[in-house]
Amino acid sequence: MKPPLPANPRHIAILRLSALGDACNLVPTVRALQRRFPEARITWIIGKGEHSLLAGLSGVEFVVYDKASGLAGMRRLWRELAGTRFDVLLHMQQALRASVLSLGLKADARLGYDKARSKDCQHWFTSHRLPAHPQAHVLDSFMDFARALGVEDDRPEWHLPVPPEAYEEAYRLSGEAPYLVINPCSNARLRNFRNWSVEGYASVVEHAWVQYGLKSVLTGGPSATERDMAGQIQALCQPGSVVNAVGATSLKGLLALIDGARLAIAPDTGPVHMANALSTPTLGLYATTNPDRAAPYLWREFVVNAYPRALRTYLNKSVSDVAWGQRVRHADAMGLIEADEVIARLDALLTATADRGALDEH
Known part of the structure; x- marks a missing residue:
């Protein structure tokens, strides 16, 4: 008979390598664990880019695994942690690579997802499983790990560390005038299809500028696709x-x-969850992923949701017909989002958060 999960763990390991948005959605779980177990050490095994985002998170010891380093990197990490034994390992990464990595970690208990949420046979690598939680938002799926350890205070808090030099960097780009952040592209994974149209974004930029005097700051990574899209938007x-x-x-x-x-405006990608974590009013654009599962958590009511339309158009199904987490992998799906509905959501969100705008001006 397996022992129960520890009632008062002294050292908690979190295994979650990627991605940026998921890392942001996991931080409230860390904060909930810290409130419940203030004396516990928390070690987060994390990806290289995700660590760059969250470095300095209070009360957390990070161990970085560069996914590009493969098995050699795993061996280095195992050697680094060879003298460490965890009371519990929270296995939050549903990927075979992460499960293989977990084999070299010493833990008295290994908690993973229930079988319905488990992928890549993750349940083979854990000793305990979460209770079932169908149709959970990603943030709540992570919080289930804290709840399984007895956490009752599960209010979402972040307190992300942003150093002074980062604000200096931002100021050099944005200046003093009020602005929107628009992150037009999601990351360039195979058959991702989360990018909206150049013309749509240009319409939103025009509306924000003419109606509110808000300039738009376009953000994203250095890829050719992102640079090209930003250049096309700017040209219009x-x-x-x-x-x-x-x-x-x-x-x-x-x-x-x-x-x-x-x-902030973005499709389902890291910056939309970064904005949510910072309590910046957030307008998410969703068609290929279900916003009930992956919308910016605090701003779900303001999401532009074309996901049901995309299911009907490209799969001839409704939301109730498909598995939770089903994606619409069609290049034209985001085109179902109309500029007018994005502008209407923008107006509603600016109105609902008008007090924030007044504070920003003083």
Whole structure:
């Protein structure tokens, strides 16, 4: 008979390597564990880029695994932790690579997802499983790990660390005038299809500039696709209405830029969850992923949700017909989002958060 999960763990390991948005959604679980077990050590085994985003998170010891290092990197990590034994390992990464990595970690208990949520046979690598939680938001799926350890206070808190030099970096790009952050692209994974249209974004930039005097700061990584899309958006917009900062920020600088924004707009990608974590008003654009599962958690009511339309159009199904987490992998799906509905959500979100705008001006 297996022993129960520890009632008062002294050293908790979290295994979650990627991605940026998921790392942001996991931070409230860390904060809940810290409130419940203030004396416990928390070690988070994390990916290299994700560590760049969250470095300095209070009360957390990070151990970084560079996914590009493969098995050699795993061996280095195992040697680094050879003298460490955890009371419990929270196995939050549903990927075979992470499960193989977990084999070299010493833990009295290994907690993973229930079989319905488990992927890549993760349940073979754990001693305990979460209770079932169908149709959970990603943030709540992570919080289930804290609840399984007895956490009752599960209110979402982040307190992300943003150093002064990151705000200096952001200021050099944004200046003093109020601005929106628009992150047009998601990351370039195979058949991701989460990017909206150049023309749609340009319409939103124009509306924000003419109606509210808000310039738009375009953000993103240095890839050719992101640079090209930002250039096309800028070419359609009035001079002065757009700052092209694509490829020009560090991750901490991006956090600072988002923190100072009046509002952030993005598809289902890291910056939409970074904005949510910073309590920046957030407008998510969703068609290929279900926002009930992956929307910016605090701003779910303001999401533009074309996911049901995409299911009907490309799969001839409704939300109730498909598995939780089903994606619509069609290149035209995001085109179902109309500029008018994004602009209407933008107006509603700016109105609902008008007090924040007044504070930003003083």
